[in-house]
Amino acid sequence: VNHLLGIKYLNESDIQLIFETADHFKEVINRPIKKVPSLRDITIANLFFENSTRTKLSFELAEKRLSADVINFSAAQSSVKKGETLIDTVNNILSMKVDMVVMRHPNPGAGVFLSKNVKASIVNAGDGAHEHPTQALLDSYSIREKLGDVNGKNIVIVGDILHSRVALSNIFALKLQGANVKVCGPKTLIPKFITSLGVEVETNLKKALEWCDVANMLRVQNERMDISYFPSTREYTQQFGVNKALLDSLDKEIVIMHPGPINRGVEITSDVADSKQAIILNQVENGVAIRMAVIYLLASKIKQ
Numbered sequence: 001v002n003h004l005l006g007i008k009y010l011n012e013s014d015i016q017l018i019f020e021t022a023d024h025f026k027e028v029i030n031r032p033i034k035k036v037p038s039l040r041d042i043t044i045a046n047l048f049f050e051n052s053t054r055t056k057l058s059f060e061l062a063e064k065r066l067s068a069d070v071i072n073f074s075a076a077q078s079s080v081k082k083g084e085t086l087i088d089t090v091n092n093i094l095s096m097k098v099d100m101v102v103m104r105h106p107n108p109g110a111g112v113f114l115s116k117n118v119k120a121s122i123v124n125a126g127d128g129a130h131e132h133p134t135q136a137l138l139d140s141y142s143i144r145e146k147l148g149d150v151n152g153k154n155i156v157i158v159g160d161i162l163h164s165r166v167a168l169s170n171i172f173a174l175k176l177q178g179a180n181v182k183v184c185g186p187k188t189l190i191p192k193f194i195t196s197l198g199v200e201v202e203t204n205l206k207k208a209l210e211w212c213d214v215a216n217m218l219r220v221q222n223e224r225m226d227i228s229y230f231p232s233t234r235e236y237t238q239q240f241g242v243n244k245a246l247l248d249s250l251d252k253e254i255v256i257m258h259p260g261p262i263n264r265g266v267e268i269t270s271d272v273a274d275s276k277q278a279i280i281l282n283q284v285e286n287g288v289a290i291r292m293a294v295i296y297l298l299a300s301k302i303k304q
């Protein structure tokens with residue numbers, strides 16, 4: 001398959017291959033010369049129909065460090081605003097001899113739809129509340145780096161599970177690697193189907209933190225809510241926000257993760273986000289090596 005559309009299309013050995021390839025590229029990007037000439041013959045278009053800081057810049061940097069030619073497209077400044085369709089937009093870009101498309105889109109399934117309708121390798125950089133596969137890969141890679149292995153670890157994903165592509169892709173990736181996974185949050189923000197994925201629900205944050213080795217803190221995605229959900233931001237913070245006093249009350253030191261962007265003082269306080277327990281910036285650093293690995297492995301299939 002010449003696409004990365006979601007973790008649900010991968011198996012455990014695909015993930016290990018991506019990690020081993022990322023190990024190599026992590027070593028490369030720590031050298032004084034951070035580039036390799038591997039993809040001099042590949043052209044990649046980054047299409048962002050939704051805002052992004054980390055994912056957009058990290059893909060661009062990954063592509064440049066592989067020596068690919070890169071073009072960036074932001075829907076907000078494009079002819080999409082004049083009514084051009086997604087397929088017309090992408091086919092026009094592909095006619096400029098582009099090999100691969102990295103796309104973030106607000107609609108779940110947009111990457112799958114595109115992969116069936118255009119002739120290019122597609123990488124999903126986040127499709128609505130569906131999947132964010134490279135985020136889940138960099139998250140697992142960061143756990144592996146910090147704790148040695150993902151297998152057998154207890155991971156809790158805390159927050160707005162209902163609207164989170166990060167949660168869904170993480171659940172698929174963590175379960176494939178043999179982790180024990182719980183989700184924790186208000187009942188209104190946990191979808192009913194989640195237990196069918198082999199995940200337990202815990203609505204008491206302290207109990208969830210006492211159980212886990214790693215807590216992945218998610219942002220409440222107010223922009224995806226079309227009705228008024230309980231709880232209010234203040235209630236949410238009281239019940240599901242992580243602060244230093246709560247962490248200090250545990251009898252062990254857990255690892256704190258966050259995919260960003262952080263709402264400081266809502267799901268996580270600054271003294272936790274900036275503490276040595278948090279690996280939030282390591283996650284961002286690892287995103288470049290993971291995305292280099294994904295693009296390199298897909299490009300080698302294009303070249304065959």
Ligand code: CP
Pocket residue numbers: 051052053054055056126132135259260261
């Ligand atoms: N983690 C993440 O996807 O961040 P951005 O929305 O800034 O890309």
